[in-house]
Amino acid sequence: xxxxxxxxxxxxxxxxxxxxxxxxxxxxxxxxxxxxxxxxxxxxxxxxxxxxxxxxxxxxxxxxxxxxxxx
Numbered sequence: 147x148x149x150x151x152x153x154x155x156x157x158x159x160x161x162x163x164x165x166x167x168x169x170x171x172x173x174x175x176x177x178x179x180x181x182x183x184x185x186x187x188x189x190x191x192x193x194x195x196x197x198x199x200x201x202x203x204x205x206x207x208x209x210x211x212x213x214x215x216x217x
Contacts, residue, residue, distance in 0.1 A: 148156065 148159070151159065
């Protein structure tokens, strides 16, 4: 039983429980992050390979901004 432990053993046990809680918290955060960002899109290495694009990304960004403001 816990009541049979000496005060030092109880303190040691509390410290171990605290360390385990920290580790479990870190594992929980990592698991949530992996679940949240589980989709990893393929890297587009060449912008010109995308269909319907003229190849100049800066022009396309400016066009999108104009469309966003008007629409």
